[in-house]
Amino acid sequence: MTSGAATTDKSTTGQGRGALLRPFVLGYAVNPVALALLWALRRWHLVAPVHVWVYFVVLWGTALVGTASELWFRHRPSRTSLHLRVLVQVAGVTVTLYVTGWGPVIAIAYAFMAQENVARSGSKTWRITAGWSVVCLGIGQLAIWRGIAPSLISEPLVHGLAALEAAAVVMVVRMAGAVTDQKERAEARLRASEERFRSLVQNSSDLTLVMDTTGEITYASEASVGLLGRTPEELIGEQAADLVHPDDISWLQVQLSAELRVMTTAQPLELRVRHSDGTWRDVEAVVADLLDRPSVAGIVVNARDLTERKRVEAALEHQALHDALTGLPNRMLFLDRLEQAIARAGREHATPAVMFLDLDRFKLVNDGLGHDVGDELLIGVAARLRGTLRPGDTVARFGGDEFVLLFEGLSTAESADVLAGRILACFATPFLVGGEEFQASASLGMALGDGAKTAGELVRDADAAMYRAKALCRGRLQVFDTATHDESLLRMHTETALRGALARGELRLHYQPIFELVEGRPVGVEALVRWEHPTRGLLGPDAFIAVAEDSGLIVPIGAWVLREACRQVRAWNEVRDPAHPLRLSVNLSARQLAEPTLVATVRDTLLGAGIDPGRLHLSLEITEALVLHDPETAALRLGELRALGVQFAIDDFGTGYSSMAYLRRFPVSIVKVDSPFVAGLGIDDHDEAIVSAIVRLAHTLGLRVVAEGVETELQLVHLRAMGCDYAQGYLLGRPELPERVDLLGSDAFAEQTRDSSPPRV
Incomplete structure (x- = not known):
């Protein structure tokens, strides 16, 4: 009877035209059946005896008016059109019920009609439907009371029954509204959840794929554009295996096997997939079998792009294992390769060799031309060393100017010599650094593996051999042997013991007198340091000064020597004739000269000892090699010290790179x-000529001359004849402790020198 209005407004949003017409067709089809049924009931006196045309008008009129209101509501949905639609439906039901004479007895029809409206238009329409149902039920009862509508039930029973029915309709409609409201809330939550999940998937940077059992892609998220350069529509229908790198395809076949289906999720796997531009992207994929879930019904793959992370990891790994300046392997990577080489050598019966390379005079480049130029030289050296290597060999930079090379598969020590010759040959051509040519050289130390040495021991032995090469002659190869090992151990033990020697009071100062040759009297002393070693006895400077220089211990030792020597010479001068004070000579090392605090140390030492440098005539002895090592720094430091009244002596003149310009x-x-040179006086004409030339040159430049190592009277006679100013040596006095130095018994020597008749030179 109300089927003409049975179409829901919810269906208008997603149904086809056939679905929209279905309620109308049903309504028109039911009306003839209803008319026939009412006609039969009328003959049996079960409904009010009204004319059949009345039933016809009511049924078809209700259907037509209901259809019109439904179409209007769909065309212009609003609260007014909704009220009109519900009112037409309720009125149609009311007229149909009350024309039969049964009135409120079958008022349950209102409930069915109300449930239909709630289901179609939402839970909020229950109030509208219930309201109009009660109103129309009241109008029907009013029609019975006024005799307009027939009633098969007598009054007042029919009115009481109507009141009960009205209450029942309201209750049923309210319950329908509550149930529908709960359903709507659940559906809203489900839609929100689905929308949230859809948004997360579509906007996630991780790619989500769904495949069937054949590996065909049935769903792809929007992240496919960023990861693969292809839209989801382009991927759907393709085989997932076609996207995977051929070397990684095996894992996909395993994950798509039947074993996957008994797992909730697979472990993350890393693989490469093809981008639309032809490149390969590293991804991390997690595969889950959701074939048994109807909502998915597929195998889900979640893939995350690892390309950038892999690139960063590779860069960090390279930085951790390579030198930043030259790009060569660093110590860590070299030692790892060396350990592998030692293991291979044990299996293949081959000899690995480690070569330690240190550039000679590299500090000259750094200090003279700047660190940028020094870096340029290191880069050039690294490039040349790479070019000399055989396949499988390794060159690494340990830091500074130290390079270490690894040679594998050597059969004999001679083959190692051949390789060393190639390494030295690459330094034959000058390097172009800072726009200038620089002739570099290197000292090499090599250690051969014997199957028993570890990687650390091989590097240590090669390092020790390199230091021995520097000590013997720069620019050469030294192969590690037992003597090198013993020397390395001695050097290590010496340095260890020397670090505490000063604090333990083991250092001693010996003084060697310096005599003036004209009058034969002592005019000064040279302070020479000795080490009273607890087990090795008294050690001369040759046994530990080089170690002190390399380790930097020469700086505190030198400061102590200067301080103790100043104190001792002041004590001697206090008991000597003030007209003839003793002069003090102290050796100065290259490491001390490079110290920025040298000038302050000398000044503080002189002030602390209460000495006037001018009266003390403090002379610091420097070598030619020292000033040549860093001329700029040397000139600066010596100038500042000269301003304090300190004098300087060139020690061992004639043995180094003598230069008149430096004088x-x-x-x-x-x-x-x-x-x-002094030892050859009276024996070798060449030595006599050299010494004589030095004396004349020095006097021409206004310099005084001291002859070292005078051991015979013949040498003394020749020196006096040449006009040498001063002399020192074993003939005149050995280096002794201060209490054993004889500075007062020089009268006999003076008498001897006055009576001597020197030969003509």
Whole structure:
């Protein structure tokens, strides 16, 4: 009867035209059946005896008016059109019920009609439907009371029954509204959840794929554009295996096997997938079998792009294992390769070799031309070393100017010599650094594996051999042997013990007198340090000064020597004739000269000892190699010290890279002739000529001359004849402790020198 209005407004949003017409067709089809049924009931006197045409008008009129209101509501949905639609439906039901004479007895029809409206238009329409149902039920009862509508039930029973029915309709409609409201809330939550999940999937940077059992892609998220360069529509229907790198395809076949279906989720796997531009992207994929879930019905793959992370990891790994300046392997990577080489050598009966390379005079480049130029030289050296290597060999930079090379598969030590020759040959051509050519050289130390040495021991032995090469002659190869090992151990033990020698009071100062040759009297002393070793006895400077220089211990030792020597010479001068004070000579090392605090140390030492440098005539002895090592720094430091009244002597003059320019450039007052030249006086004409030339040159430049190593009277006679100013040596006095130095018994020597008749030179 109300089927003409049976179409729901919810269906209008997603149904087809056939679905929209279905309620109308049903309504028109039911009306003839209802008319026939009412006609039969009328003949049996079960409904009010009204004319059949009345039933016809009511049924078809209700259907037509209901259809019109439904169409209007669909065309212009609003609260007014909704009220009109419900009112037409309720009125149609009311007229149909009350024309039969049964009135409120079958008022349950209102409930069915109300449930239909709630289901179609939402839970909020229950109030509208219930309201109009009660109103129309009241109008029907009013029609019975006024005799307009027939009633098969007598009054007042029919009115009481109507009241009960009205209450029942309201209750049923309210319950329908509550149930529908709960359903709507659940559906809203489900839609929100689905929308949230859809948004997360579509906007996630992780790619989500769904495949069937054949591996065909049935769903792809929007992340496919960023990861693969392809839209989801382009991927659907393709085989997932076609996207995977051929070397990684095996894992996909395993994950798509039947074993996957008994797992909730698979472990993350890393693989490569093809981008639309032809490149390969690293991804991390998690595969889950959801074939048994109807909502998915597929195998789900979640893939995350690892390309950038892999690139960063590779860069960090390279930085951790390579030198930033040259790009060569660093110590960590070299030792790892060396350990592998030792393991292979044990299996293949081959000899690995480690070569330690240190550039000679690299500090000259760094200090003279700047660190940028020094870095340029290191890069050039690294490039040349790479070019000399055989396939499988390794060159690494350990830091500074130290390079270490690994040679594998050597059969003999001679083959190692051949390789070393190739390494030295790459330094034959000058390097172009800072726009200038620089002739570099290197000292090499090599250690051969014997199957018993560890990687650390091989590097240690090669390092020790390199230091021995530097000590013997720079720019050469030294192969590690037992002597090198013993020397390395001795050097290590010496350095360890020397670090505490000063604090333990084991250092001693010996003094060797310096005599003036004209009058034969002592005019000064040279302070020479000795080490009273607890087990090795008294050690001369040759046994530990080089170690002190390399380790930096020479700086505190040198400061102590200067301080103790100043104190001792002041004590001697306090008991001597003030007109003839003793002069003090102290050796100065290259490491001390490079110290920025040297000038302050000398000044504080002199002030602390209460000494006037001018009266003390403090002379610091420097070597030619020292000033040549860093001329700029040397000139600066020596100038500052000269301003304090300190004098300087060139020690071992004639044995190094002698240069007249340096004698003029630096504030030198004294030249000391080295003992090998003095030893040949009276024996070798060449030595006599050299010493004589040095004396004449020094005097021409206004310098004084000290002859070292005078051991015979013949040497003394020749020196006096040449006009040498001063002399020192075993003939005149050995280096002794201060209490054993004889500075007062020089009268006999003076008498001897006055009576001597020197030969003509």
